[in-house]
Structures are given as C-alpha cells and as structure tokens.
Amino acid sequence: MRIAVLCGGLSNERDVSLSSGRGIARALRELGHQTVLLDLFLGWTEELAAVEDVFAARDEDSAFSVAESAPDLAAVRAMRPGQGLIGPHVLDICKAADIVFLALHGEEGENGKLQAYFDINGVRYTGSGYLGSALAMNKSVSKTMLRAAGVPVAESVTVRRGEAAPVPPFPCVVKPCSGGSSVGTTIVRGPEEYGAALDLAFQYEDSVMAERFIAGRELTVGVLDGKAMPVTEIIPKSGFYDYKNKYQPGMTDEPCPAPITADQTSAIQALAEKVYDVLGLQAYGRVDFIMGRDGVFYCLEANTLPGMTPTSLIPRMGRAMGMDYGTLCQALIDASMKKYR
Numbered sequence: 001m002r003i004a005v006l007c008g009g010l011s012n013e014r015d016v017s018l019s020s021g022r023g024i025a026r027a028l029r030e031l032g033h034q035t036v037l038l039d040l041f042l043g044w045t046e047e048l049a050a051v052e053d054v055f056a057a058r059d060e061d062s063a064f065s066v067a068e069s070a071p072d073l074a075a076v077r078a079m080r081p082g083q084g085l086i087g088p089h090v091l092d093i094c095k096a097a098d099i100v101f102l103a104l105h106g107e108e109g110e111n112g113k114l115q116a117y118f119d120i121n122g123v124r125y126t127g128s129g130y131l132g133s134a135l136a137m138n139k140s141v142s143k144t145m146l147r148a149a150g151v152p153v154a155e156s157v158t159v160r161r162g163e164a165a166p167v168p169p170f171p172c173v174v175k176p177c178s179g180g181s182s183v184g185t186t187i188v189r190g191p192e193e194y195g196a197a198l199d200l201a202f203q204y205e206d207s208v209m210a211e212r213f214i215a216g217r218e219l220t221v222g223v224l225d226g227k228a229m230p231v232t233e234i235i236p237k238s239g240f241y242d243y244k245n246k247y248q249p250g251m252t253d254e255p256c257p258a259p260i261t262a263d264q265t266s267a268i269q270a271l272a273e274k275v276y277d278v279l280g281l282q283a284y285g286r287v288d289f290i291m292g293r294d295g296v297f298y299c300l301e302a303n304t305l306p307g308m309t310p311t312s313l314i315p316r317m318g319r320a321m322g323m324d325y326g327t328l329c330q331a332l333i334d335a336s337m338k339k340y341r
C-alpha cells in the first residue's frame with residue numbers, strides 16, 4: 001500500500017508523535033509498504049514534481065528520543081510563522097495515499113478536526129472518526145457520557161478561565177480537559193497547592209478539571225477492533241505517571257499482562273470495550289483506569305491515538321498477544337480500513 005505517516009504537528013505531544021511516527025514509518029517500510037513520513041505542520045518542503053514520487057523508498061529514519069519535558073511549540077511555530085496547522089503539500093500527499101497512518105498525539109491531530117477535514121476531502125486514515133475523537137478528547141464531556149452509561153468515573157468539577165474555581169475535596173488532580181501525556185497535570189494534596197495547579201493547567205487550556213484523587217492501582221487496556229487487549233499495570237518508580245515517567249525508558253514498571261485476578265481482568269476488559277462503544281471509537285484506542293481501594297475500576301479517559309513509541313503501552317500489549325511492532329501496525333491499518341467498506 002501507499003501510506004503517508006503523519007506526525008509532529010503543533011500539540012504538546014509533538015515529540016511523542018515524532019517518536020511514534022518514525023517507528024511506524026520504519027516498520028511499514030519493512031513490511032514492504034511505500035511509505036512517506038510527513039510532519040503535519042512542517043509539511044513537504046522539497047521540490048514536488050509528481051506526488052507519487054514521495055512514496056518512493058528513502059533512507060531509514062533514525063529513532064527519535066523524547067526529551068524529559070514537553071517541547072517548545074513557539075519555536076516550532078516560528079518555523080512557518082503565521083500559518084495554519086497543515087503544512088505545504090500535506091493534503092495532496094494524503095490524498096495520493098491509500099491510507100494515512102495518524103501518528104499524531106494530543107489536541108491538534110487527535111481531537112477530531114483533522115479527521116473531519118480528511119472525511120470531507122476523501123482521505124482515509126487510521127483510528128477513530130471525527131466524532132469519537134472529539135468526544136474522547138474532552139475528558140469532561142467523555143466522563144459525562146460514561147457516567148450516564150454506568151461506567152464508574154471520579155467526581156470532578158470543571159472550571160473555565162475567568163470563573164471562580166469551586167474548592168474541591170483534597171487530594172485532587174487538576175488537569176486540562178483536553179490535555180494528554182499528563183502535561184499541565186498536578187496532584188494537589190491540599191488547598192495551599194490548588195491555585196498554582198490551576199494556573200499551570202490554564203497555561204494549556206481554557207477549561208480545566210479538578211478530579212477526586214483515586215488511590216489505588218493504575219491499569220490501562222488497549223482495544224483493537226472492538227476487542228480488549230491484555231491489561232497493563234502502570235507502576236512509576238517514583239511520583240505519578242507524568243510526562244517524564246511516560247517517555248524516559250526505565251522510569252516505570254509496566255507488567256503486561258497485569259498481575260490481577262482473572263475476574264478482575266475480564267471485568268476491566270469488558271469495561272474498556274464498553275467505553276470504546278459508548279464514545280463511538282473505531283479501529284483502536286486505549287482506556288486508562290485506576291482500580292480504587294474499594295475495588296471499583298474508575299475510568300480516567302480514553303485515548304483515540306495512543307502512543308506508539310518504543311516505550312508505549314499499545315506495542316507492549318501487542319507483544320503480549322504475540323504481535324511484534326510491525327504486525328501490530330498492520331493490524332491497526334486492517335482494523336482502520338474496515339471503516340471504509
């Protein structure tokens with residue numbers, strides 16, 4: 001197949017996406033696909049005679065390591081000042097592809113707008129459609145839907161910029177409603193830390209949440225083509241599962257399958273499939289939970305374009321199912337193509 005792998009863009013998870021994109025492009029080439037790796041924001045900057053030529057075999061892209069903190073997006077924007085999200089020739093190249101592999105993570109790229117733009121332009125892409133993407137991106141909206149469907153979620157208040165913030169019970173977790181990779185997220189132990197946590201979250205977004213802190217074990221479940229993958233436990237060696245603990249190798253233990261009982265495994269897998277259905281996700285996704293000390297599986301969020309970096313969870317779940325990285329990438333494409341039958 002002719003495949004454009006889209007990565008980069010202008011979200012806080014830009015670097016994570018560059019890492020996912022390089023891994024995916026390399027794996028797809030090894031599988032024999034004609035592949036081009038494109039930065040959504042920077043686009044194709046070389047001469048473009050015939051669009052088909054960009055899919056011709058090129059040198060392997062070396063792996064990209066994610067830095068310890070989120071990237072400086074102002075510096076990236078300055079590379080194409082005053083321009084929108086989509087770089088030169090991106091649409092032409094995506095139209096010429098049999099499918100676009102979305103290696104994008106974070107608000108821009110994962111929130112449904114690009115998916116809608118591609119639908120309108122007749123471009124096929126991996127993962128969920130625009131509506132599921134939008135619903136899952138906003139944690140406040142998705143929690144309202146999940147609560148109504150009987151999926152346990154932690155109580156929370158949503159605060160908009162400029163509004164008086166209600167004081168929640170502590171400890172709580174303050175996070176941007178549409179954030180990702182824990183960027184702008186703080187665990188707040190008491191009222192004296194609350195203001196600074198809100199200020200930090202508001203640096204990223206106009207709507208933020210203060211959510212009850214759930215003490216317990218963190219578990220995450222991939223869903224591939226509607227079916228749950230092996231459950232993974234997330235055990236950071238120190239602190240919580242923040243940006244650094246997510247992307248620096250060796251910072252977090254991630255046993256997969258998770259050391260929980262068979263009954264717990266089937267219960268959380270059924271819940272993950274339900275979350276996927278309720279939010280209308282397609283092809284694949286990953287649902288994050290905390291198993292509280294009360295034994296309840298609280299759903300934190302669903303990710304429609306979960307990480308595909310070397311340390312990411314979906315590739316780990318794939319390995320536990322006997323799928324190497326390339327086989328997994330192909331399975332994600334196959335599941336995504338079903339949208340277009």
Ligand SMILES: Nc1ncnc2c1ncn2[C@@H]1O[C@H](COP(=O)(O)OP(=O)(O)O)[C@@H](O)[C@H]1O
Pocket residue numbers: 154173175179180181182183185211212213214215218240241242288290300301
């Ligand atoms: N209510 C909560 N109770 C305990 N820990 C939480 C809670 N919400 C978030 N966390 C911690 O913060 C991390 C990121 O939160 P999450 O809601 O999954 O957002 P994202 O991964 O999109 O940044 C989680 O993996 C978890 O470690």
Ligand SMILES: [Mg+2]
Pocket residue numbers: 181288300301
């Ligand atoms: Mg998460």
